[in-house]
Amino acid sequence: xxxxxxxxxxxxxxxxxxxxxxxxxxxxxxxxxxxxxxxxxxxxxxxxxxxxxxxxxxxxxxxxxxxxxxxxxxxxxxxxxxxxxxxxxxxxxxxxxxxxxxxxxxxxxxxxxxxxxxxxxxxxxxxxxxxxxxxxxxxxxxxxxxxxxxxxxxxxxxxxxxxxxxxxxxxxxxxxxxxxxxxxxxxxxxxxxxxxxxxxxxxxxxxxxxxxxxxxxxxxxxxxxxxxxxxxxxxxxxxxxxxxxxxxxxxxxxxxxxxxxxxxxxxxxxxxxxxxxxxxxxxxxxxxxxxxxxxxxxxxxxxxxxxxxxxxxxx
Amino acid sequence: xxxxxxxxxxxxxxxxxxxxxxxxxxxxxxxxxxxxxxxxxxxxxxxxxxxxxxxxxxxxxxxxxxxxxxxxxxxxxxxxxxxxxxxxxxxxxxxxxxxxxxxxxxxxxxxxxxxxxxxxxxxxxxxxxxxxxxxxxxxxxxxxxxxxxxxxxxxxxxxxxxxxxxxxxxxxxxxxxxxxxxxxxxxxxxxxxxxxxxxxxxxxxxxxxxxxxxxxxxxxxxxxxxxxxxxxxxxxxxxxxxxxxxxxxxxxxxxxxxxxxxxxxxxxxxxxxxxxxxxxxxxxxxxxxxxxxxxxxxxxxxxxxxxxxxxxxxxxxxxxxxxx
Numbered sequence: 001x002x003x004x005x006x007x008x009x010x011x012x013x014x015x016x017x018x019x020x021x022x023x024x025x026x027x028x029x030x031x032x033x034x035x036x037x038x039x040x041x042x043x044x045x046x047x048x049x050x051x052x053x054x055x056x057x058x059x060x061x062x063x064x065x066x067x068x069x070x071x072x073x074x075x076x077x078x079x080x081x082x083x084x085x086x087x088x089x090x091x092x093x094x095x096x097x098x099x100x101x102x103x104x105x106x107x108x109x110x111x112x113x114x115x116x117x118x119x120x121x122x123x124x125x126x127x128x129x130x131x132x133x134x135x136x137x138x139x140x141x142x143x144x145x146x147x148x149x150x151x152x153x154x155x156x157x158x159x160x161x162x163x164x165x166x167x168x169x170x171x172x173x174x175x176x177x178x179x180x181x182x183x184x185x186x187x188x189x190x191x192x193x194x195x196x197x198x199x200x201x202x203x204x205x206x207x208x209x210x211x212x213x214x215x216x217x218x219x220x221x222x223x224x225x226x227x228x229x230x231x232x233x234x235x236x237x238x239x240x241x242x243x244x245x246x247x248x249x250x251x252x253x254x255x256x257x258x259x260x261x262x263x264x265x266x267x268x269x270x271x272x273x274x275x276x277x278x279x280x281x282x283x284x285x286x287x288x289x290x291x292x293x294x295x296x297x298x299x300x301x302x303x304x305x306x307x308x309x310x311x312x313x314x315x
Numbered sequence: 316x317x318x319x320x321x322x323x324x325x326x327x328x329x330x331x332x333x334x335x336x337x338x339x340x341x342x343x344x345x346x347x348x349x350x351x352x353x354x355x356x357x358x359x360x361x362x363x364x365x366x367x368x369x370x371x372x373x374x375x376x377x378x379x380x381x382x383x384x385x386x387x388x389x390x391x392x393x394x395x396x397x398x399x400x401x402x403x404x405x406x407x408x409x410x411x412x413x414x415x416x417x418x419x420x421x422x423x424x425x426x427x428x429x430x431x432x433x434x435x436x437x438x439x440x441x442x443x444x445x446x447x448x449x450x451x452x453x454x455x456x457x458x459x460x461x462x463x464x465x466x467x468x469x470x471x472x473x474x475x476x477x478x479x480x481x482x483x484x485x486x487x488x489x490x491x492x493x494x495x496x497x498x499x500x501x502x503x504x505x506x507x508x509x510x511x512x513x514x515x516x517x518x519x520x521x522x523x524x525x526x527x528x529x530x531x532x533x534x535x536x537x538x539x540x541x542x543x544x545x546x547x548x549x550x551x552x553x554x555x556x557x558x559x560x561x562x563x564x565x566x567x568x569x570x571x572x573x574x575x576x577x578x579x580x581x582x583x584x585x586x587x588x589x590x591x592x593x594x595x596x597x598x599x600x601x602x603x604x605x606x607x608x609x610x611x612x613x614x615x616x617x618x619x620x621x622x623x624x625x626x627x628x629x630x631x632x633x634x635x636x637x638x639x
Binding site: 149153157291 | 479481484486488565600611615
């Protein structure tokens with residue numbers, strides 16, 4: 001077990017190194033130099049050469065990559081010349097807001113999706129199942145911004161119940177001081193995530209229902225609730241835990257779109273505006289960060305799977 | 316390497332007995348349309364089990380029907396409903412539905428019904444092309460990785476992990492700021508980012524398949540790796556592949572819509588459903604619903620239809636789930 005976790009950790013490190021390499025290559029492959037993007041169209045050749053020299057961009061690429069890695073290892077994701085701030089401080093300001101948005105949505109969607117999926121699996125092909133499947137299918141098949149738009153159109157434009165955009169603040173305290181603005185973004189992300197999770201929970205529970213241990217439990221005379229909660233739920237939860245780890249990048253992507261739609265002050269919105277403005281250090285810094293979260297999510301999923309499911313062989 | 320023994324191998328064995336024929340042969344044909352000429356009575360019967368299982372799934376049949384209608388609507392529709400989708404009509408801006416324009420016109424005077432058709436062409440073309448290319452790449456990559464195993468497998472899978480770790484939409488926003496999209500570029504980039512899922516799936520299946528008795532038998536008889544891969548491993552993963560390809564179509568259409576919303580889309584006057592939606596959003600407060608909801612409905616219904624088909628196929632292929 002320990003050796004499996006260590007090996008998995010080693011893989012994660014390799015993947016993270018690979019991602020940094022990919023991002024580094026991308027930065028140099030895309031047309032338009034960094035100096036040009038920062039100094040503007042009117043910068044002369046001398047200014048560009050000076051900038052490159054000052055920032056080590058005139059060195060050979062392998063050396064630049066090593067320098068870049070060295071910065072990353074010391075927790076320095078880059079420096080935004082456009083905003084005159086380090087990427088770290090931009091992220092540090094906004095990450096708590098993202099944790100709030102993603103965390104709240106994740107907890108809510110699990111609270112809804114797990115019982116719902118179980119119910120659907122047990123009452124398979126009933127009207128309840130069809131209705132729930134239908135709704136989650138539609139939510140799942142909807143571009144998340146369309147869902148957000150529908151919620152805005154209904155709750156903000158028609159009913160005038162809730163504000164159409166997130167609180168206009170940059171810190172977590174500021175965001176929390178105006179909770180009504182949080183309702184629609186969190187609701188949108190919850191609904192999208194919930195649709196994804198309940199689908200998996202349903203099929204995982206249906207898979208579980210067909211297993212021999214359920215039949216054995218039935219044959220032994222275990223009651224319905226015993227089968228459901230002692231056998232089915234616990235076994236069906238394992239894939240869902242894995243799913244949470246695996247779908248983190250997807251949720252972050254939804255998050256970006258929702259942040260853009262609701263003007264929610266998070267890392268995703270920063271990324272979007274930075275990409276539009278050609279603020280490359282921010283773009284690549286956040287890409288590395290998101291990739292890191294993705295890798296850690298996968299790592300968590302695999303380790304949790306190995307710990308929770310004794311049937312997994314690792315060796 | 317952590318080799319997982321989830322339900323997969325057990326499922327294969329049960330499926331094998333339930334359909335009364337080696338699963339690989341039963342799965343040989345593409346999707347539900349089991350029309351292969353060869354095969355004995357037993358094998359035919361096994362095919363019909365899948366087809367019947369699929370046809371019994373009303374949602375899946377509805378999905379197929381809807382997709383057929385949608386293809387007709389988008390590709391044959393413009394032959395009967397002639398509209399100008401190229402030049403701007405400044406006297407017909409934002410018209411309400413009715414009269415000459417059953418679904419009204421948008422802010423450049425384009426007929427919305429005709430635009431749904433031409434936008435649908437791009438969306439469906441991208442979706443299907445991406446699914447085909449990504450699945451093809453993924454199958455080749457996955458089956459080689461799984462079959463060769465060892466250090467090659469480890470390296471190939473780390474490459475998948477690395478590309479998978481870079482968030483798609485994030486990458487696209489970056490590209491959008493740099494390139495001018497064309498239909499081909501959209502397809503290529505989406506396909507290059509979508510083959511990872513099938514590659515992983517196929518590699519996983521290959522890992523369980525390559526130790527099977529019939530593969531060992533081929534090896535014992537001196538069959539080369541190429542033969543094992545082409546004749547035995549790939550056909551046995553067809554069930555998984557087809558199900559996944561169906562979901563890939565849905566995902567590609569959805570990703571395309573999201574990209575259009577974020578500004579990475581075909582330049583005007585070309586239309587996509589996502590682009591129409593993105594444009595219509597500007598008029599949410601004006602009440603021009605016909606510029607928002609028809610395009611949105613098209614995306615949702617088409618994606619739902621493909622997801623229904625995928626689910627139906629998965630249930631049909633997974634014989635274990637039948638008849639309980």
